[in-house]
Amino acid sequence: MYFIISLVRCNLMSPYMTTFLITFIVSTISVPFVIKFARNIGAVDIPDNRKVHKKAVPRIGGISIYIAFLTGFIYISTLIDLNISIIVAATIIMITGFIDDKLQIKPWQKLVGQTLAAVIVLADGLSIKYLTVPFLDQSIPVNIWVALIVSFIWMIGVTNAVNLIDGLDGLASGVSIIAAGAIFVMALIMNETNVAFLSIALIGSTLGFLIFNFHPAKIFMGDTGSLLLGFLLSVLSIIGFKQVTFVTFIIPMVILAVPLTDTTIAIIRRKLQNKKIMDADKNHLHHRLLDAGFTHRKAVLFIYSISLFFGVSAILLYKANLFASIIIFILILLIIELLIEGFELISKNYKPLLSLYKKLNSKKIGIENDKNA
Numbered sequence: 108m109y110f111i112i113s114l115v116r117c118n119l120m121s122p123y124m125t126t127f128l129i130t131f132i133v134s135t136i137s138v139p140f141v142i143k144f145a146r147n148i149g150a151v152d153i154p155d156n157r158k159v160h161k162k163a164v165p166r167i168g169g170i171s172i173y174i175a176f177l178t179g180f181i182y183i184s185t186l187i188d189l190n191i192s193i194i195v196a197a198t199i200i201m202i203t204g205f206i207d208d209k210l211q212i213k214p215w216q217k218l219v220g221q222t223l224a225a226v227i228v229l230a231d232g233l234s235i236k237y238l239t240v241p242f243l244d245q246s247i248p249v250n251i252w253v254a255l256i257v258s259f260i261w262m263i264g265v266t267n268a269v270n271l272i273d274g275l276d277g278l279a280s281g282v283s284i285i286a287a288g289a290i291f292v293m294a295l296i297m298n299e300t301n302v303a304f305l306s307i308a309l310i311g312s313t314l315g316f317l318i319f320n321f322h323p324a325k326i327f328m329g330d331t332g333s334l335l336l337g338f339l340l341s342v343l344s345i346i347g348f349k350q351v352t353f354v355t356f357i358i359p360m361v362i363l364a365v366p367l368t369d370t371t372i373a374i375i376r377r378k379l380q381n382k383k384i385m386d387a388d389k390n391h392l393h394h395r396l397l398d399a400g401f402t403h404r405k406a407v408l409f410i411y412s413i414s415l416f417f418g419v420s421a422i423l424l425y426k427a428n429l430f431a432s433i434i435i436f437i438l439i440l441l442i443i444e445l446l447i448e449g450f451e452l453i454s455k456n457y458k459p460l461l462s463l464y465k466k467l468n469s470k471k472i473g474i475e476n477d478k479n480a
Contacts, residue, residue: 134315169332
C-alpha cells in the first residue's frame, strides 16, 4: 500500500490505474480477514442437493468487495465530484445481503432493502433520461415518472439477475468484471469520467476477490456480494447511458445479456411449469452446462467467453453504422436462442431453430440420395 501511495504522489500512474491497484490490493488483503470473520459468526454455506460444492465454505465475501470499492470511492472523490447516494445505496444493499447470508431472510424482505437503495439513487436524480427507438438515430425525452419507473425496474432486475447466476465458483465475479470492463471502455469512449472511475474501482475490487473465489473457492461472495455487484452494475449502466442516442437501452442490455437472459428464461420456465417465480431450480445455464458434461472450471470459462462476446458486441454496436448494428443485433439474438435451445433452458422440447435445421438437413440429404440413386 505504501508503494501505491508513493506512486500516486510521484504521478507515475494514471488515476485509473491507481484506482484499480488500490481497490485490487485492498480487496485481496481483506479477504483472509473476512474468511475468519465469516467462520466466527457462522456465516458458512452448507452443501445441499441444489449446490455443487461438497464442503462448507464462508459466504460473506461481498464484504471484501464492498470495503475495496468504498476505499476506491473515497480516493476517486478526491479527484472528481461523485454522487454520495451511490455509496449510501451500495451500503444498504451490502447490509441487506449480509443479513440474508446470516439469517436467510425471505425474498420480499430482501426486496425492501433493494427498493430503499434504488429510491435513494433515484431521489438524487440518477435515472434514465431518454427512451430510444431501436435502430433509429433519435432519442425521446421521457416523462419524469416514466423515467423513474423504468430506472427502478432496471435496477431491481439487474440486481437480482446477477444474484441468480451466482451458482458456481467465480461465476458472478467473473461475469461482473467483464460487464464492468465493457462499461469502463464505453465510458471512456463517451467521456463519462465518473462512470469510468467507478467501473475500474468495481473491477479492481472484484478481481481481488476472484483470486479466492475461483474454483475451488475458499470463500463465496454470498448475497452480500452478488446483490452489491448487480446493483452497482445497474446504477453504472444507468448513469453511463442515460443520454446516449440510438442505443440507450440496447448497449447495457447486451453488456449484461448473460444474467438478464438467464433470469428471463428462468421466469418463463417456471411459469410454463406452473411454479412460483421465486422457486429455485437446477436449470440455470451453469447447471445445464454441468449436466452436459462440462467440468466446474470449463463451465465457468464458457460463460466468461459468452459474456466477453456480449461485451465486445456492445462496444461494436455503439461504433457501428445502422446496417452493421442490425447484423450484430441479429447475431446476438441468434446466439442467445441457440444457447437456450442447445442447453434446454426452457424445456427439452423447445428447439424450433435446431428442429428446423435438422429438417432442412434431412431434406438436403434425401435430395442428394435421390440424385445418386
